[in-house]
Amino acid sequence: MIFLYMLGLALVLIAPVALAFRGGRPRDRRAAALAIHRAQLDELSHDFAEQRIGAPEFAAAKLEVERRLLAADSLKERPLDGNARLLLILTLIAIPIAAFALYLPGSTPYVPSEPHTEWLAKQQKADAQLDQLIALLRTRLAAEPANTADASQGEAYLGEALAERAGTITPEALTLFKQSIAHAPANASWRALDAQRISQVQQ
Numbered sequence: 001m002i003f004l005y006m007l008g009l010a011l012v013l014i015a016p017v018a019l020a021f022r023g024g025r026p027r028d029r030r031a032a033a034l035a036i037h038r039a040q041l042d043e044l045s046h047d048f049a050e051q052r053i054g055a056p057e058f059a060a061a062k063l064e065v066e067r068r069l070l071a072a073d074s075l076k077e078r079p080l081d082g083n084a085r086l087l088l089i090l091t092l093i094a095i096p097i098a099a100f101a102l103y104l105p106g107s108t109p110y111v112p113s114e115p116h117t118e119w120l121a122k123q124q125k126a127d128a129q130l131d132q133l134i135a136l137l138r139t140r141l142a143a144e145p146a147n148t149a150d151a152s153q154g155e156a157y158l159g160e161a162l163a164e165r166a167g168t169i170t171p172e173a174l175t176l177f178k179q180s181i182a183h184a185p186a187n188a189s190w191r192a193l194d195a196q197r198i199s200q201v202q203q
Contacts, residue, residue, distance in 0.1 A: 033072035040065045127165070134161045147183045155180035156190040159197065169201050 041062065048058040141154035159176030163169045169177075174197070181194035 030072060034069065037065055037069040037072060041069070130161060130165050134158065134165065137161060149183070149185050149188065152180045152182075152184040152188065153190055156184070156194055160193060163197065169197055174198070174201055 044053075044058060044061050044065065047053050048055070053061070137154060137158040141151065141158055144151040144154055155176040159169075159173040159180065162173040162176070166173070177194045177197045181191055181198065184191045184194065
């Protein structure tokens, strides 16, 4: 079924090229100009007959179009000889063939998707490493005196690790960020992290 849709889409896209083979069109610039000016004369006559324009305007416009018609009739240009017809035919044939060839077996590089079991094993390994880091930060933080710069830094890092593990800022992580920023030195590098995480929850 997908190939039928592809074929229909290809036909729609090359339709403008196929229109070049329709008959009844001017063969050169002179014929095109003559056809346009004659159509303008017909339109002027129609407008004058329906009294959309007055006699002076009609006479002036008709004179101008007739002047252009005479100028176009004097154009000397070699008519089209159809040399591009073969190229157009080859284009009409090549476009659908090329589109189908892209989807034939072996025509595109095969990139196998990562098996779910392998992705799951990598994810579990990353989670285990993060759990170890969280446990280590809890141990270090418990050994630091409260309300100190070292404790503030540990609270910021532990809050960030908890937020990364949960995929969101948990209540415990938010509490840690608030405790950290309350006792962080003015020039502490982790103050910006605390402020950013707190503002994300308050938004």
